[in-house]
Amino acid sequence: MLISPSSWYRLSWLHSTATFLVFTTLFYANIVSCSHPDIPDYHDNCAKIVPESPPTSPEFTIIPFPPNQEGYFLGGDGMFSHSNSTRYYRYYPSGERRVLVIRSHHVHSTDLDGVYKVQASLILQPSRSSYYVEDVTYSYSYSPQVISSWSERGVLSLELEGFWSKSTGKLCMVGSSSTNSHEGKARVLQALLKLNDVKSENEITSLIRGTLESLNSADDSSYFKPISLLMFPRMNYTYTKVSKELDSVCTAEIDDAKSSLTLPLSKSICSVFSQGSNSFQLMYASGCDSAKNCNPLGEGVGFLPGVMSLSLIECLHDRPSLRFLLEFPNSSYADYYLPFSPNTTLVAEGSWNSKKNQLCIVACRISTATNSLNSSLVEDCSIRMSLRFPSVWSVRKNSAIVGHIWSNKGANESGYFKRIRFQSYRGELRGIPGLKYEYTFVDRATNSCLKKxxxxxxxxxxxxxxxxxxxxxxxxxxxxxxxxxxxxxxxxL
Incomplete structure (x- = not known):
């Protein structure tokens, strides 16, 4: 059978493509196998924390984390290779925000009741200047997540496996990663991850805390000092504050609901906060300085914050509720790259009140006794907030979001502070229908023009x-x- 020249061309192209795919697959497989060295022995490092047990099949459906659980870490100096990421570090200060992701791969039940085997990746990112990806599997997640392509961005990925005890909330895992030293030499990092309070049920005071420790000897070039970790759990969260106190949370609000935009069913509260910078200017009562009765962060912080930033932890679609962090940096602006500081952060949950056209919020202070995130606690939940969307703008009033922060305590109680007003930076539209503009200076502007x-x-x-x-x-x-x-x-407009 004769084959036309065009057929020969197609066959040649298919053969070249197939050959390229085979070689590419083999090359990639070699990279993966070299990137994941042997896992350290679990029994020697974790058996006293969570006992080891043979896994059963099929794979279990209840997991301690969502597919991507975000968090923060402190420490880890010297464990990251900067040879391929110098150009990114020259633009940002040395005290950058350090974020992490635990990416769950497999969870199996075991022969022991309430003990589960977990396989996951721990991805450490020393700077938020790297790639991000959003997780849309579990409601909304706006915390940065790190893509596993870390070799060119100074990001470190460890492959871990271990066991989780549902009753104690402890998770112990061992793992390793291959990377390069500052001199470009290959090295293998062996690590021990210990987490506490990994619970199957969570609320506003729940925190996942832990440490990442090196299993290399102290004189090994792969050794690193202990790292402390902090995460805000997203699995099986119960809104305990706003669900009970929604009608009373916004009672101290002085603005009329009629002057606020109504949130239609077609516009979720999630989509409103997915737009814009979510940074706000704080406006204190007259006479306020760094006095303790003016500061929403309480005593001992040492500065009176001028700005506040909001970052979502999760946002629900089946009801208008959301969780977020409120950060108060010691800066004149909300810097995206500032380090995470628990002592200047509030964790909050809110729910939309359709009767008052306001987001009613309960916020709690986070305290850390030392420089380790592992000692963080959520204790004081006496802070209340209300947030609304003004329905009329003018040249002097054009903030898309305004609100108040106040203390639910008495004036003589510890932790009390005076009411604080806040507003978003001007001119940011949020896509809520019904917004009107009031021209208050049009006559003056007309008179300033030539009569022609x-x-x-x-x-x-x-x-x-x-x-x-x-x-x-x-x-x-x-x-x-x-x-x-x-x-x-x-x-x-």
Whole structure:
């Protein structure tokens, strides 16, 4: 049978493609096998914490974590290779936010009742400047998650396996990772992960805390100092605060619900906070400085915060409830790269009150006695917040989100502080229908223009508000002609 030239070309292309796929697959398999060295012995390191037991089949459906459980860590200096990530570190300060992800692979029940074998990856990211991915499997998750491609971004991934006790909440795992030293030499990190309070049921005061310790000898180049870890659990969470106190949480709010936008069924509270920066300016009562009765963080912090940032832990679709962290940095702006500090962070849960058109929130302080995240505790849950979306904007009032923070304690009680107002930065639309604009300076603006009638033409006299013709840059100069500022303007409504 004769084969046409075009057929020969197709066959040649398929043969080349197949050969490329085979070699690519073999090459990738070699990389993976070299990247995961042998797991250290579990019995010698973990048996006294959670006993070892043979796994059973099939794979168990209840897991201690969602597929991707995010968190934070402190320590780990010297364990990351910077040879491939120097260009990313030159732009950010040395005290960067260090985040982690526990990515669960397999969970099996065992012969011991309430003991489960767990296989997972622990991914440590020393800077938030690396890649991110969102987990959409469990409601909404906006905390950064690290992609497992870590070799070029200074991210370290350890393959772990161990056992979890449902009754004690303890998880003990051993694992290892191959990486390069600062000099470029290959090294194998062997590690022991110990977590506490990994529970099957969680609420606002629940924290997962633990340590990651090196199993290499202290004189080994692969050795690293202990790392402390902190996570906010997302599995089987119960909203215990706002579910009981929703009607009373927002009682101290002074704004009228009629001046707030109604959240329609087609617009979830999750989507509102997935837009914008979620940073807010704090406005204190007159006479407030760093006094203890003005600070939402309590005594001993040493500064009065000027800004607040909100980051979601999870957001539910079946009901208008959400969990988030409120951070109060010692800075004039909410820096995305600032280190995570429990003592300047509140953990909160909120629920949308459709009667008052407000998000009613209960927040708790997190305390840490030492520089280790492993000692963190959630204790004081006396903080209340209300948050709403104004229905009318003007040139002076154009914040998409406004609200109040106050203490539920008496004025003479420890931890009390005066009411604080907050507002989002101006001009950020949140996509909620019904927003109106009130022109309060249009007469003054008209009088400042030349009294000249526009030319009569068949075409329209004014450009489209959303066109580039309505956007312009600005430069501010002083009397000597030196530029002292710049900006730009574009229509928002």
């Amino acid at each position: 009638q526009p030319a009569r033409k068949k075409e329209t006299q004014y450009p489209d508000a959303n066109s580039y013709d309505m956007q312009f840059d600005m430069s501010v100069k002083n009397s000597s002609g030196k530029r002292i500022g710049w900006g730009y303007a574009s229509p928002s």
